[in-house]
Structures are given as structure tokens and as C-alpha cells.
């Protein structure tokens with residue numbers, strides 16, 4: 599028997615889980631993009647993930663993004679998934695393919711000023727109303743997106759959320775469902791600058807529920823890339 603490396607085993611497990619969730623929900627596997635969140639692992643481990651064919655990589659800090667890009671100059675699609683301070687926009691905006699954390703006009707203004715090409719953005723929504731989480735309330739989201747009409751450097755391709763920290767699957771599912779319903783409402787407006795068709799939701803512990811509820815982008819860290827402290831590859 600051929601021995602599989604831990605990384606390959608983790609990827610296989612995730613792939614099986616994704617296929618099962620897609621089947622359950624009557625969705626196509628191809629409609630779900632896996633983003634490997636590499637913020638906590640080394641350049642080497644990140645390169646291994648890429649070598650396994652997972653080309654979408656997520657980082658949440660400018661330094662992390664820039665360091666990884668220097669180590670991995672080609673082959674990856676870069677997603678920025680963390681809070682962005684406005685003064686850091688100029689450092690990252692031309693380096694990323696997707697921004698998952700657009701949550702305020704001041705950030706939009708800075709992107710408009712600094713970006714050369716339009717940036718595909720997800721608007722971050724706080725569906726669970728946890729104070730610790732950033733993001734707009736669902737009620738504010740339409741007004742915010744409408745206000746972005748004249749920002750030709752921003753394309754609102756979808757919504758992003760983080761599930762609350764809880765073991766309660768029903769609570770998590772409600773949050774994901776809430777984001778999907780909001781997405782459906784906004785997509786129906788057919789705004790030219792904001793198609794709002796995508797849903798970035800689901801992490802290591804809840805990506806299966808997220809896919810059942812319509813996620814098009816799952817952001818998977820530890821379950822995919824492992825952790826350096828375990829020493830596995």
C-alpha cells in the first residue's frame with residue numbers, strides 16, 4: 599500500500615466531506631472553492647498545499663501575505679481574509695485577487711484611491727450579532743452596497759461571515775442560512791457594480807454546514823494545513 603502523507607489525508611477527508619455536503623444539498627462540487635488559510639503555517643507547508651493542487655490561499659495580515667508571496671511567487675490565487683487597516687491598503691491591494699473583509703466606507707474610499715484594477719470584494723456581515731465580530735449588520739448591508747455604486751475599483755461579488763463560537767450546530771446553521779437569504783435578496787436587485795452571488799462562509803469546524811447552506815467559498819485553516827506544532831506535513 600502506498601502511504602499517504604498527513605497533508606494528503608487531510609485533503610482527502612475534506613474533499614469527501616465537501617462532496618457529501620454538496621450531494622446532500624443538491625449542489626455541484628465545482629460551485630465550491632476551497633481556500634487554504636495558511637496564516638499560521640510556514641512558507642514550506644504553504645508550498646506543499648499548492649503542490650497538492652489547492653491554489654486558493656488565504657492570509658489575514660499584510661506581513662503574512664507579503665512574506666508568503668515572496669516565498670511563492672507564482673501559481674497561487676490570493677485571498678485577503680482579515681481586517682484591513684485603511685493605512686495598509688496601499689501595501690496589499692495590488693497583491694490580492696479577492697478581499698473578504700470589506701466592512702466600511704472609509705476602507706472602500708482607500709481602495710478606490712489605491713487600486714489600479716477593480717478588486718473583487720466580499721462585504722463582511724455580522725449575522726450573529728456578536729460584538730466581538732466585525733462586519734455590517736444585515737440591515738445596513740444593502741445601503742452600504744448601494745453607496746459603493748460610484749466606486750469603480752470595487753466589485754461586490756458576494757458576502758462573507760464568520761459563525762459564532764459555539765458547538766451548537768443549529769445556531770451555526772441559522773447564521774449561514776441568514777447570510778444566504780440576505781445574499782438572495784441582494785442578488786435579486788441585479789446591481790451592476792454588485793452582483794452579490796458568492797458566499798464566503800465556513801471554516802475548519804463548520805464548512806460542511808456552510809456548504810449545505812450555500813457557501814461558494816470555504817476558508818479552511820487547521821483542518822487542511824495542519825499546525826506547525828504537530829510537526830506533521
Ligand SMILES: *Cc1c(COP(=O)(O)O)cnc(C)c1O
Nearest residue numbers: 635658679801802817818819820
Ligand atoms: C483563521 C481564519 C480562518 C480559518 O480558521 P480555521 O478554524 O483554522 O479553519 C477562516 N476565516 C478567517 C477570517 C480566519 O481568520
